[in-house]
Amino acid sequence: MAVIPTLVRKDIANFLRNRAAVSLTFVVPIVLIYIFGWVFGLNQKDTGPTGIRLAVVNASPNPAAQKLVDALRAEKAFRVVTTFDNPDRTTRPLTEADLRPLIRDGRFRFAVVIPADVVRTDDIGLHLQILSDPRNDIEAQTVNGLLQKAIFSNVPELLGQSLQARAKQFLGDGRFNQFNRGIANSVATAFGGDPAQIQRTIESGSLGLDRITRPAKPADPTLRRLDNAPAAAPTPGTPAAAKPVPATAADFFSRLVKIDQEQVVGKNVQSPAATRLVGGWAIMFLLFAVSGGAAAFFDEENAGVFQRILSAPVSRAQLLWSRFLYGVLLGLVQLLTMFLAGHLMYGIDVFGHLGNLIAVSVFAAAACSSFGMLIAALAPNATAASGLSTLLVMVMSATGGAWFPMSFMPEFMQTIGKFTLVYWSMEGFQQVLWAERSFVELLPILGILAGITLAVMTVAIWRLNKKSIFA
């Protein structure tokens, strides 16, 4: 007899008819995920300044300098102006001499000059001139940061050339040539390729730095792996020389250029922050939903319904497990809905990992469902259950890393956190969506979640059997 499906279907129908429960489970967390994503700057697509007038004078014949201008044009924060409007409505290119009067007149607040000697031999780094009217401190800092970002992420050759020039000056022409040839030869020996071409590539300053499209925190191995990802196709002519370079170069340049930006820009934000945000709120609200639901379900108020169901050919075990199963289904749908929302809002790659995401979600939902059963078992009534679950859910979410990374917390709290189902669920989500682990690699986490579920259900069923509605 299809007792359990009937009971589960009934629970689902009951849930769907309860608008408050539906919105608490689905709508509220999505709204919060959106709001907090906005607060944390995860949806960068529509944040930050736009249209700041920026005068650009490019006096350098270096093709890389033109690339920098193009990069600045592409930056949506800037409206790049390179021409001067004559009174007779004709235009001519801006010159450095124009800039100061224009800034004083308030026509621009920021200007960039790329001098002829943008790559200098007497210093590491680039020789750029930035003129400004720092009327607004925050704006000035933002512009500075954006300029650096444009330089760093779009024209690494310039920096490479700067390095080369500096080395040349330091070592002397002949030795420098020799040095480069030596490197090119060893690279060719080790990885194959034409030594002469490799040397030319090195001397052009293209140390493979053009692959660094994202500044990285050097200590984060995940980021480094992304830097090497095949998405940045190797430039022909630098077959292998580039391979070992980026990480080191990234280390170096992240010190040279201060860019305070941990995450990838653009659509494909596979951000651990977004994953945490979505997973964290989803788990938290799921816990509220299942514990509130289960507590109301086992409340004395429903004593009649229990009597009716149990006076039918239904065993108590069927009743309890149907409730658990319902919680798992609700949780699975809720988690996947949240991640789908995360996909739409922050570009979390849900569909690339759908199978593993479902696996983790099923086990996380099972753990949450068992928690709901436990709350229902321990609390004498729905009101007490709501108090108890609020406390426990908050503590578990905070220590389990749903709100902020665990590393922000004192060590003892991190230790507590590791005993929570929240921690292991979050860990599962991160492993799937961020670290892109395979199913087999996920098994330990799934095992732990299953263990938590089993242990909690054992206690919950033992206590539920003592409830007065069953006595």
Added chain:
Amino acid sequence: MLSLRSVTKRYGALTALDGVSLDIARGEFFGLLGPNGAGKSTLMSLAAGLRPPDAGVLTLDGVAVTPSDPATRTALGLVPQSLALYDELSALQNLQVFGRLYGLHGGVLRERIDEALAAVGLTDRRRDQVKTYSGGMKRRLNLVAALLHRPKLLLCDEPTVGIDPQSRNAIFDYLEARNRAGLTIIYSTHYMEEATRLCSRIAIIDHGRIHALGTLDELLTRLPFEEEIGFPAIPATAALAAELGAQGTLTTLDGRHRFEPRADFPLSAFYARTEAHGLAPRLFTAARPTLEAVFLHLTGRNLRE
């Protein structure tokens, strides 16, 4: 059909049922009359197999009723005292759930549901959420939900609590019709009027014990008097009331005295006294005693205290 042998049920220190023995025959409309806390619901839940007795046995057609054997329960239907409905769902959805739990499905289930809804006048409201129903509508739905699977025995635990007179009558009519059609019913109540109207046999239960059992007439023979006499509790009757205490039981409720004479105190003697006190006969009413009196006589308690 259902038989209880020395059934005892305790909740901790409290004995809710104390050695109850009963036999209920097929086709009976059996009443269980007792005040709140008497043990009626406990007896019902044991009969429905919701909980096991601490001592004694219950059998349904010779088969022991226990929680561990769900299959035996298909022959009975329980109308729980507290409303056993999903408020958020419609009547239709509620009946679908409960019908499916008994293995009904498809056309048969649909037919039974239509029939049930029509029988208690809920067809028009069948798609509305139960929480929008009146108390009486909920009670009617609560009742028919127990009958979809056509049980042989219906356990009705105070099915008319907090209900309007129309719904009450609808329920009575429905139950009487089903009983005539062969359904055995055990009906618990603390309203003696209900037991009087509906039940062919009545057990008077209090403190977990059966104090008397029989038809209404049989129960009334337990009383030592033929008629009970009522009169207003006014200063003019105070002296009479004081004298009557020694001749029977005198109780006062809502400004009226009720006098149940001792067997050896005939009505002629009573009226002689009223004359002596100069009280007009129209002040007095004589009536056939009710179950209330039987209950009071047997337990020393009022049904509705």
